[in-house]
Amino acid sequence: MASISLQNISKVYPGGAKAVSDINLDIADGEFIVLVGPSGCGKSTLLRMVAGLETISAGSASIGDRKVNNVEPADRDIAMVFQNYALYPHMSVYNNLAYGLKNQKTPRAEIDKRIQAAAKMLEIEQYLERKPRALSGGQRQRVAMGRAIVREPKAFLFDEPLSNLDAKLRVSMRGEIKHLQKRLGTTSLYVTHDQLEAMTLADRLVVLNAGRIEQIGTPLEVYHTPASTFVANFIGSPAMNLVSGEINGNRLAVGYNVLQPGGSLPADGPVTVGIRAEDLQPYEQAGMTLKARLDYIEELGATRLAHCLIGEQKIIAALSPEIPLAEEVTFSVDPDKLHFYDANTGKRINRSATPPDRPCRGLTSA
Structure with a gap:
């Protein structure tokens, strides 16, 4: 296993299109880092530069103590799990798992030992003689992960590995990936556009926007203190x-x-105010009040989402389904749960606990 260090990494394609700009990221040995962001934000490009599948235009990438900018992908001692599984259709599961080890001239007894251990770990022992076409999507993904595991690499790289699975299977598979990574303790870099998947898996999130890092932090840090309106809107x-x-x-x-x-x-002046949906609660609770007009309701079973309007501005409140709602709704707002962002840059404005020593110029409630 090994740490991964990215220093001032940039990627510029012919013609001047910049996919990644000045990325700095240190991943500790055994850490699970998730790169998350919308399509086109540069997360897969960054992963592919670590893997050696894309050249690095500027900056340096290191795996362990070795700079790998000019090291061939096969010599970086990493294993990659792709979105499309990338299994050989004419080979059995056993031979798919063995292929990379055979190319490395690993002794046959060691190959069999590693395959049997990985198959047991992933519960695919009964499928070793089958071809990939005889497997379900979830089983194929387990084989793809098994192929990575048997190599015993310094790092795992995951490129949206669950995006081809149905919603129910994605939930179970991300739990398996998290459990597996903790068990093996292998440094992992994982790419997804699914913020729920990112929150579930990550030790730390790296939120990317237009090729740049918007925020790095634990899932709860990013959720509770978004560094910008982009992060607040995405996570x-x-x-x-x-x-x-x-x-x-x-x-x-x-x-x-x-x-x-x-x-x-x-x-004083314009500001963007952020409020989480679950922090808008009925007026019976203590706190400031915020009045809005009910637009419509989404019933989600355990929760209902009340879509409301303050003038022309839309807000959503996450409420218990038992709470009755009238056309005019009054919410209680905890002042400590308000987030402030610069109206021009969208960057977070942190508040202190000390009230400002300045007068109020007479705003009154309408």
């Missing part, structure tokens, strides 16, 4: 509510609502 289901507000002294105007959150507020 979480439903996404964080982002509405336009106006700061004036110690007061915050959100549409026709005027709130007094206390503590330190950003400087």
Whole structure:
């Protein structure tokens, strides 16, 4: 096993198109890192540069103590699990697992030992003589992971390995991957566009946007303190509510609502306010109040999503299905659960607990 270090990594294609810009990332030995972001954000390109399948335009990549910019993929001591499984259709499962080891001139007894151990771990012993076409999607994915495991690499690289599976199987397979990685303790770099998958698997998330890192942190850090409106909008289901507000002294105007959150507020002027759907609760609870007009309801069984409007601005509240809702809804808002972002840059504005020493210029509730 080994750490992975990426220093000032960039990728520029012929013609000047920049896919990845100045990425700095250190992955500890045994850590599970998930690269997450929308299509085209550069996450797969970054993974492929670590694997050696894409050249590095600038910067350096190291696996363990060795710089690998000019090292061939086969010599980097990594194993990659692809979206499409990449199994040889004419070979049995056993021979698919053995193929890479045979190319490395591994002794036959050692090959068999590793295959039997991986097959038992992945519960595919009974499929070793079958061809891939006789397997289900989940079984093929287990074979693809087994092929990576038998190589005993320094690092696993996963390129959206679950995207071809149905929703139910994805849930079970991501649990298996997490359990397997913890058991083996192998450094892992995993790419997905599915934020739920990312939150479930990662020790740390790396959120990418347009080829740059927006935020690095544990899943809970990224969820509870998004570094930008992009992260707030991408991580979480439903996404964080982002509405336009106006700061004036110690007061915050959100549409026709005027709130007094206390503590330190950003400087006077426009601001983007973030509120998680689960942090909007019925008025019986203590806190500030936020009035809205009910637009429609999504019933999800254990939860209902109330889609509301503050003027023309949309917000969503995640509520218990037993809560009755009228056309006009009043929510309680914990001031500590408000997030503030620069209205121009979208970057997070952190608050201190000390109230500002400045006057309020007389905003009143409408």
